[in-house]
Amino acid sequence: MKTLIKAAQLIDGTGAAPVQDPVLVVSGGKVEAVLSGPVPAELSGTETHDYPGATILPGLIDTHVHLNLPGDGTILEDAVRETEGVLVATSALATVKALKAGITTLRDLGAKGRTAIDVRRALQLGHGEGARVVACGQAITITGGHVWYLGGEADGVDGVRKKVREMIKLGADFIKVMASGGGTVGTQSWNPAFSQEELNAMVDEAHRFDRKATAHCLCARSIEMAIEAGFDQLEHAGFISDRTGRQVYEPAVAEKLAKSGIPVTGTLAVGGAVLRELRGRPSLTETEAAFLVRWEKSAAQNLYQFRQLREAGVSFVAGTDAGWRFTRFDDLPLEMELMQEGGMTAMETIVSATGYAAKVIDIETQTGSLTPGLAADVLVVGADPLSHLAALRDVRLVMQGGKVLTA
Ligand SMILES: [Zn+2]
Structure with a gap:
């Protein structure tokens, strides 16, 4: 079972530049891929959480x-x-x-x-x-x-x-x-x-x-x-x-x-x-x-x-x-x-x-970044934390191990 999360940008936790117009693909409780742009045809019809204007981050x-x-x-x-x-x-x-x-x-x-x-x-x-x-x-x-x-x-x-x-x-x-x-x-x-x-x-x-x-x-x-x-x-x-x-x-x-x-x-x-x-x-x-x-x-x-x-x-x-x-x-x-x-x-x-x-703290092989293979621990916030960290308090979705907890 796959789930997609869409937003305005994605910060993957590694320090890399944010991905614009991202599609986070979650499968089997793990991050499968971070895509950019429209949802590919083969994923159409997949359960999708869409947050326009929002930012996806690792938990x-x-x-x-x-x-x-x-x-x-x-x-x-x-x-x-x-x-x-x-x-x-x-x-x-x-x-x-x-x-x-x-x-x-x-x-x-x-x-x-x-x-x-x-x-x-x-x-x-x-x-x-x-x-x-x-x-x-x-x-x-x-x-x-x-x-x-x-x-x-x-x-x-x-x-x-x-x-x-x-x-x-x-x-x-x-x-x-x-x-x-x-x-x-x-x-x-x-x-x-x-x-x-x-x-x-x-x-x-x-x-x-x-x-x-x-x-x-x-x-x-x-x-x-x-x-x-x-x-x-x-x-x-x-x-x-x-x-x-x-x-x-x-x-x-x-x-x-x-x-x-x-x-x-x-x-x-x-x-x-x-x-x-x-x-x-x-x-x-x-x-x-x-x-x-x-x-x-x-x-x-x-x-x-x-x-x-x-x-x-x-x-x-x-x-x-x-x-x-x-x-x-x-x-x-x-x-x-x-x-x-x-x-x-x-x-x-x-x-x-x-x-x-x-x-x-020695858990980088389990969580901490939105890297394929790691647990799908995800936080979606309503605005851009890079321009204002207070955006982190505007929680829209929390996912842990691929399971949606707050949405
Ligand atoms: Zn202490």
Whole structure:
């Protein structure tokens, strides 16, 4: 059974120039061909979805989310007080929210126990419709480290090796390591968490099992240590320099990072979502007002650092940290708008959320671009995202594996 999708243009996710007047041919759940011009005679009579003036894109990929969280301001410490059953349900609902927005793949960067892995399994079994899940299980962290309550605590070279093996046994697609502290009370975002030997051991163990490893880094030293350890990716790449949360950008570290070729997920949307939420409220308490001022500062600094890192030659994939604070599971367009503000072209942000994202998270043989043979994960939006990324919110059709979900 074939299906055709027609629109004004098609962006295939590889960075190639858009195809004008395209006909996307879908067959057996996969992309069969991308044609241009009128429907060929041999395909006449095929079921056709026609969207005049619209743009066809690959389904989007959010490379950094936390499925256990609702994205309504609930913090993870509170969310994990619920049973794992509630966390599984919350996670499943998150995949539905994303899918409706045309985000057909989510990569979870740390969930409690095996909750995200189990949601991935239910979706693989075909028990319902939700964005495809790529999961690390628990984020590996030092005892008492950032998000320790998810169950990923490990210490010492032998201990961290064992933890990597446990995550692989659980079914982890990749390994996530908290290389610095973070927002968790009692952790130090301005200091590295693991020793160099521990980081080296985790990357070595992940690679022995053909898994990629990514490191959460909020301070410059943790970035340097993660580069040294040979991580495949970094999350955030922040420059927090002391306990006040002040960030001091270090060009020498940026240069090292650029030279390493390691891609970074920027997660700019976290700040963007906090500003959207608090600025949208009719009134703020004193605490909220102070929180807003703090985030206005840090969002501006994050954007500045994003721009500097890009100019130094660091490459970025799109990832929102959805679930965290007020970041929603349909917020990938917000991340892309901020990436554009940080110096990327609209096309570059689209590639960073499709073809390049798929490559970085090791799913490019399944999805990420409208290439013959790949899953027919498709998003059709009402206007041209190249002239205005906000068009990505004007969802007309979502297809996953050739199945029409929203039309
Ligand atoms: Zn995160």
